[in-house]
Amino acid sequence: MFTATLMAQPGRLETSAVVALYGAWGGSQLDWLSAGEAAEFALQVLPENQWQVWADLQKLQIDLVVQVSEGRRKKLLLADMDSTMIEQECIDELADVAGVGDRVKAITARAMNGELDFNGALIERVGLLKDLDVGVIDTVLADRITLMPGAAALVSTMKANGAYAALVSGGFTAFTVAVSAQLRFDENRANTLIVKGGKLTGAVGEPILGRAAKVQALEEITNKLGISTQDVMAVGDGANDLGMLKIAGTGAALHAKPAVAAECSVRINFCDLSALLFIQGYPRATFV
Numbered sequence: 005m006f007t008a009t010l011m012a013q014p015g016r017l018e019t020s021a022v023v024a025l026y027g028a029w030g031g032s033q034l035d036w037l038s039a040g041e042a043a044e045f046a047l048q049v050l051p052e053n054q055w056q057v058w059a060d061l062q063k064l065q066i067d068l069v070v071q072v073s074e075g076r077r078k079k080l081l082l083a084d085m086d087s088t089m090i091e092q093e094c095i096d097e098l099a100d101v102a103g104v105g106d107r108v109k110a111i112t113a114r115a116m117n118g119e120l121d122f123n124g125a126l127i128e129r130v131g132l133l134k135d136l137d138v139g140v141i142d143t144v145l146a147d148r149i150t151l152m153p154g155a156a157a158l159v160s161t162m163k164a165n166g167a168y169a170a171l172v173s174g175g176f177t178a179f180t181v182a183v184s185a186q187l188r189f190d191e192n193r194a195n196t197l198i199v200k201g202g203k204l205t206g207a208v209g210e211p212i213l214g215r216a217a218k219v220q221a222l223e224e225i226t227n228k229l230g231i232s233t234q235d236v237m238a239v240g241d242g243a244n245d246l247g248m249l250k251i252a253g254t255g256a257a258l259h260a261k262p263a264v265a266a267e268c269s270v271r272i273n274f275c276d277l278s279a280l281l282f283i284q285g286y287p288r289a290t291f292v
Contacts, residue, residue, distance in 0.1 A: 005073040006049070006050055006070055006073055007073045007285070008070045010025065011041065011069075011274075011282050012040075012042075014038070014041045015040045016040065016041075025061075037287045041288065069279075075253065076283065076284050076285060077165070077285060079166065079167050079229065079231050081158070082170050082225070082237070082238040083170070083171055084172065084174075085179065086175050086241075087259065088152065088239055088245075089151065089171065090150065091152050093175075095126075101136070102132070102133055102136045116241065116261050118264070122215060126195070126208060126214070133197075134206025135206070137203055138203060152276060154275075156187060158277045160188065160292040162284075164292045167237075168190050168229055169188075171183065171184045171189040171192040172213070172218050172221045172222075174214055175194050180193070194213060195208050197209075214244050215244040219251060222236060222252065233253060236253050237254045238251075238252035238256065240264075241257065242260070246268075249267075250267070256272055258277070258280075
């Protein structure tokens with residue numbers, strides 16, 4: 005048995021589009037998870053034209069996810085931070101304050117699209133922050149960092165239903181500690197900016213947390229919890245997230261770079277993080 009979930013920005017999911025696909029695919033058990041926003045129905049077989057229909061719905065700004073029904077509610081949320089749980093790239097915001105914003109943003113974009121080695125790109129970008137006053141981090145957190153819509157509900161609702169939540173970032177602990185506390189993640193992992201005399205040295209602590217370290221986090225946490233990789237909901241947007249996205253039971257590419265989205269079967273392009281609750285079958289009325 006499979007479940008098809010259609011989602012759009014609030015008020016933009018037309019009943020006609022849902023009913024049309026429900027009929028064309030011979031669905032059953034149609035259920036609206038949120039009026040005008042999300043609906044799901046059951047399927048006996050996986051449709052052969054799934055990706056053509058997905059492409060057609062994308063033109064209407066509708067996200068479509070088709071997945072195996074059994075086990076879709078997950079026990080572990082493993083989330084990237086930058087451009088996933090928050091709306092910004094922290095290193096880009098620091099660089100902007102340091103006056104090297106354009107140079108760092110260009111490197112970030114190429115690294116997240118998989119065009120550059122992540123570790124080398126991170127070292128190069130952090131090097132450009134040398135001598136930046138460490139107090140700038142608190143200023144950036146207060147003035148520039150905003151949560152991704154749906155982030156709080158995603159973490160709170162999954163935790164209220166027994167899941168464990170881990171924030172695993174290729175960014176920096178100076179930010180993950182604050183974001184993790186605000187969203188009430190159970191743990192966070194990230195890289196460390198080296199500070200001396202109240203200023204950034206331009207170096208990052210070793211070993212660097214990149215793609216392999218995110219996979220390692222998934223394996224370590226699932227082993228600790230006594231669950232399988234199929235029990236994991238992983239979400240990210242960059243090339244360094246692909247390892248964990250491919251291993252997790254559900255690996256969701258959120259507003260992802262093209263090269264990343266192309267390798268994931270769960271692609272959220274128009275909805276916010278609420279989509280990750282909808283695809284687990286949570287109605288909006290049950291969000292925490």
